[in-house]
Amino acid sequence: MARPELPIGTAGKIRTEKLGPGRFRARVRFRDYDGVTRDIEVTDTTGPAAVRALKVKIRDRSTPNDDEISRETRINALAELWIEEITAEERIAAQTIHRYQASLRTTILPALGNLRIREASVGRLDRLLREIAKDRPSAAKGVKVVLGQMFALAVRHGAIPSNPVRDTGRLRKPRRTVVVLSGEHLHAVRAAIRNWQQPVPGKPGPRHTGDLADIVDLMLATGARIGEILALRWEDLDLATARPTLTICGTLVYVKGQGIFRQPWTKSDAGYRILVLPRFAVGMLMARKVTAADNPHDAIFASRRGTWLSPNNVRRQWRQARADTDLDWVTPHSFRKTVATLIKEEADTKSAAAQLGHSSEEVTATYYIAKPVQAPDVSDVLERLAANPNRPHPPTLQNDAGR
Incomplete structure (x- = not known):
C-alpha cells in the first residue's frame, strides 16, 4: 500500500548524515503550503545542531506565493x-x-x-x-x-x-460602580454653572453664553449623549403639539483632517428615536428659539461663528465651571446615568434602555443604572435567630440530623 501523503505544512522524519570533519547535514521532506512536497536541508558543525537549525527553518517556512502578506511580513x-x-x-x-x-x-x-x-x-x-x-x-x-x-x-x-x-487570555473587566446625581448634586451643578457664567470685571475675552446651562438641562431632559445633543437642529423639534417631542437622528463626530461634522445617523440603529420632552426642557427651548441667531446648520447649539459646537469644548467649559467645587466626578455621562436610574425606578429597565437608545437592556442595567441588589424578604425566617430567650419564638429550626 502506498505511503500516505504528508498533511500540508508538516514534515516527515529528519535524517542526519556526516559529510566530513565538523560538518553534518540534516534533511527532511516537507509538504509546502501549495501542496508540493520538497526536500529541506541544513548543515552545521554537529548532528544535533543541524537538526535544531532544520527545525527552525521548518518553523519559519512561509507559503511560496506572490502574496504581499506572508509569515515574513513585519x-x-x-x-x-x-x-x-x-x-x-x-x-x-x-x-x-x-x-x-x-x-x-x-x-x-x-x-x-x-x-x-x-x-x-x-x-x-x-x-x-x-x-x-x-x-x-x-x-x-x-x-x-x-x-x-x-x-x-x-x-x-x-x-x-x-x-x-x-x-490569548480573557482580559479582566474593571469593577464598575454606577454613581448618579442626587437632587442636592443637581442643585450644586446648576449653581456652579450660574457662577461660572457670571461676567468677571476686568477679565479679557468674550462673555460666557448661556449654552452650557441649556445643554445640561437638555441632557437631563433626554438622557441623550453629548454628541447627540449638540447635533440637534431646530427641524428635529416639534414643540407645537400637546406633547412636544425631539428626534435624535444624528451625532457630532471628529475625524482627523475633516474636523467636527454632523453624522446623519446615530451610534446604533436603536439610537434613532423620538423622545417626549418634559416641560422644563420645552420652556428652555422656546426661550432659546426667540433669541436664536441663524446659522447655516440650523443648529440649536451653535458656536459664535455659526459652526457646530464641539463636544470637547463643552466638556472643557464644564471642567472650568466645576473647578472650585467638589463635583470633579460629574461628567456629561453622569447626567445620562442619572436619567437611566430615575426611569428604572419609576418605570422599568426597558423604558430606560429605549430612552437612552440602547439595543440591549443588559447594557443599560450594567453600566447606567445605580441600583443595589434587592435580596428577597426573609426577615421572618431570620427572626428565629433572635438572641432574647424570654421572647416567644416561631418553631425552631431543624438540623439535618433531625430530619
Whole structure:
C-alpha cells in the first residue's frame, strides 16, 4: 500500500548524515503550503545542531506565493495594509478607524511593529495585553480588537494557519460602580454653572453664553449623549403639539483632517428615536428659539461663528465651571446615568434602555443604572435567630440530623 501523503505544512522524519570533519547535514521532506512536497536541508558543525537549525527553518517556512502578506511580513506593514483595506471597504465609520490608528500609533507599533508575523506568538501578545490592562483595561480591550482584525487578515492571506489573538487570555473587566446625581448634586451643578457664567470685571475675552446651562438641562431632559445633543437642529423639534417631542437622528463626530461634522445617523440603529420632552426642557427651548441667531446648520447649539459646537469644548467649559467645587466626578455621562436610574425606578429597565437608545437592556442595567441588589424578604425566617430567650419564638429550626 502506498505511503500516505504528508498533511500540508508538516514534515516527515529528519535524517542526519556526516559529510566530513565538523560538518553534518540534516534533511527532511516537507509538504509546502501549495501542496508540493520538497526536500529541506541544513548543515552545521554537529548532528544535533543541524537538526535544531532544520527545525527552525521548518518553523519559519512561509507559503511560496506572490502574496504581499506572508509569515515574513513585519507587523507595521500588516497594520498599514489592514488600515487600507478597512478604509476602502467603507464599512467602518471614519472616527472608528481614527481610533484604531491611534491605538496602533501609541501602543501596538511601538511594542510589536518591527516583529515579523511569525514572531507574534500567543504568549507575546498575551503578555502585551495584560501589561496594558494593568493600568488601562479599556485600552487593552481596544488593542485586542485591533490585533484580532489585523491577524485575521494575515490568516486570510495564508501567512499563518490560525489567529494567535484568539488564544490569548480573557482580559479582566474593571469593577464598575454606577454613581448618579442626587437632587442636592443637581442643585450644586446648576449653581456652579450660574457662577461660572457670571461676567468677571476686568477679565479679557468674550462673555460666557448661556449654552452650557441649556445643554445640561437638555441632557437631563433626554438622557441623550453629548454628541447627540449638540447635533440637534431646530427641524428635529416639534414643540407645537400637546406633547412636544425631539428626534435624535444624528451625532457630532471628529475625524482627523475633516474636523467636527454632523453624522446623519446615530451610534446604533436603536439610537434613532423620538423622545417626549418634559416641560422644563420645552420652556428652555422656546426661550432659546426667540433669541436664536441663524446659522447655516440650523443648529440649536451653535458656536459664535455659526459652526457646530464641539463636544470637547463643552466638556472643557464644564471642567472650568466645576473647578472650585467638589463635583470633579460629574461628567456629561453622569447626567445620562442619572436619567437611566430615575426611569428604572419609576418605570422599568426597558423604558430606560429605549430612552437612552440602547439595543440591549443588559447594557443599560450594567453600566447606567445605580441600583443595589434587592435580596428577597426573609426577615421572618431570620427572626428565629433572635438572641432574647424570654421572647416567644416561631418553631425552631431543624438540623439535618433531625430530619
